[in-house]
Amino acid sequence: MGTKISIPQGVMKPRKRNSVTKNSSKGDSIQQNLNINDTRTSTTSLDPSLLCFNNHFALKALFEKNTLPVINENIDFELSTTRVLDIGCGPGSWVMDMATEHSHTQFIGVDKLPLFPQDIRPANVTFKEADVLAGLPFEDNSFDLIQMRLFLVTFNRTQYIESLNEIYRLLKPGGFVQLVEPQLMDQGDDFIKEYTSKLKIIMEYNDYDSEVSDHLSILLDKTRFITKESLRKGVPLENHPLSKEFQYIVHSSVVSCKPFLMEVHGLQTDEEFEEMKTRYMESRKKTESVFTVAVGQKPF
Numbered sequence: 093m094g095t096k097i098s099i100p101q102g103v104m105k106p107r108k109r110n111s112v113t114k115n116s117s118k119g120d121s122i123q124q125n126l127n128i129n130d131t132r133t134s135t136t137s138l139d140p141s142l143l144c145f146n147n148h149f150a151l152k153a154l155f156e157k158n159t160l161p162v163i164n165e166n167i168d169f170e171l172s173t174t175r176v177l178d179i180g181c182g183p184g185s186w187v188m189d190m191a192t193e194h195s196h197t198q199f200i201g202v203d204k205l206p207l208f209p210q211d212i213r214p215a216n217v218t219f220k221e222a223d224v225l226a227g228l229p230f231e232d233n234s235f236d237l238i239q240m241r242l243f244l245v246t247f248n249r250t251q252y253i254e255s256l257n258e259i260y261r262l263l264k265p266g267g268f269v270q271l272v273e274p275q276l277m278d279q280g281d282d283f284i285k286e287y288t289s290k291l292k293i294i295m296e297y298n299d300y301d302s303e304v305s306d307h308l309s310i311l312l313d314k315t316r317f318i319t320k321e322s323l324r325k326g327v328p329l330e331n332h333p334l335s336k337e338f339q340y341i342v343h344s345s346v347v348s349c350k351p352f353l354m355e356v357h358g359l360q361t362d363e364e365f366e367e368m369k370t371r372y373m374e375s376r377k378k379t380e381s382v383f384t385v386a387v388g389q390k391p392f
C-alpha cells in the first residue's frame with residue numbers, strides 16, 4: 093500500500109558489508125531490498141498514512157480556527173444544504189471537529205484507507221473509503237468547501253494537480269478549496285541542513301514538490317481557481333506555548349519514516365536510529381515548524 097520512493101545514487105549511505113541487523117522490526121525487509129555497498133538507485137516504500145499523527149488541534153491553535161476567515165465569511169454553515177468534504181481525512185479529526193462546531197452542515201471524510209472511526213462520530217458526519225486519484229463517487233458541483241491537508245509526501249506533482257482538478261469538478265461554482273502544507277525545515281545547524289537536503293534530493297528525484305507549501309497559489313492558479321487568501325505561520329520549537337505540541341508532530345513524523353530514514357542514513361539498529369532521532373530533535377528544537385494554508389475559489 094506504500095508509495096514507492098527511489099533513492100538516487102550518492103544520497104544513500106551504504107551499510108557495512110556482512111553487518112547484522114538487530115532489534116529492528118522492519119530492518120530485515122529493508123536489508124533484503126538493499127544491495128549492500130551498492131551506490132546505484134534503491135527503492136523503498138513510504139506509507140503516508142503513517143504520517144497521520146495527532147496534529148489536528150496543534151494546527152487549529154496555530155491558525156486559531158479550522159478554516160481561514162474568507163471561508164467563514166462566505167459559507168453559511170447554518171444551512172442544512174451546505175456540504176463539506178475532507179480528502180485524505182486520515183483519522184477524521186478535522187471533519188469531526190468541524191461537524192461538532194457546525195451541526196447543521198453535512199460533512200464527508202474520504203480516505204484511501206479506513207483510518208477514520210468506524211462507529212463513533214457526530215450525526216452529521218459520513219466517512220467513505222475512496223481514492224481521489226481514481227475519481228470520487230460524488231456528483232459534479234456538489235460541495236461548498238473541500239479541504240486537502242498534509243499531502244507533501246503523499247502526492248507527486250502530477251497527482252497533486254490531478255486531485256485539484258477533481259476538487260474543481262466537485263465544488264459548486266463559487267465553492268472554496270482549502271490546502272494546508274508544511275515547509276521542510278532547512279534552517280539550523282549542519283545536521284538539519286544535511287538531513288533536509290537529502291530529503292529534498294530524494295523528493296525531487298521522485299517528482300515530489302519539496303516546496304509545495306510555497307507553491308499553493310501557483311497550483312491553484314494552474315487548476316483554474318482564484319486564490320482568495322493565504323497565510324503562513326511558524327512556531328518556534330522552544331519557548332513558545334505551542335512548542336511541545338509541534339515538537340511532538342516533528343518527532344512523530346521522524347518515527348513514521350523510520351524504515352525510510354534508516355535506509356537513507358545507512359543505519360543498522362534501533363539504537364543507531366534512536367541516536368539519530370535524538371540528535372535531530374536536539375537540533376530541530378532551535379528551529380521553527382512552519383505551515384501554509386491557502387484558500388482558492390472556483391469561479392462562478
Ligand SMILES: C[S@@+](CC[C@H](N)C(=O)[O-])C[C@H]1O[C@@H](n2cnc3c(N)ncnc32)[C@H](O)[C@@H]1O
Nearest residue numbers: 141143180181182203204205223224225241242
Ligand atoms: C499525511 S495523511 C494526512 C491526514 C489528514 N489530512 C490530516 O490532516 O491529518 C495523508 C492521508 O491521505 C490518504 N491518502 C493517500 N492517498 C490517497 C488517495 N489517493 N485518495 C484518498 N486518500 C489518500 C492517506 O491514507 C492518509 O490518511
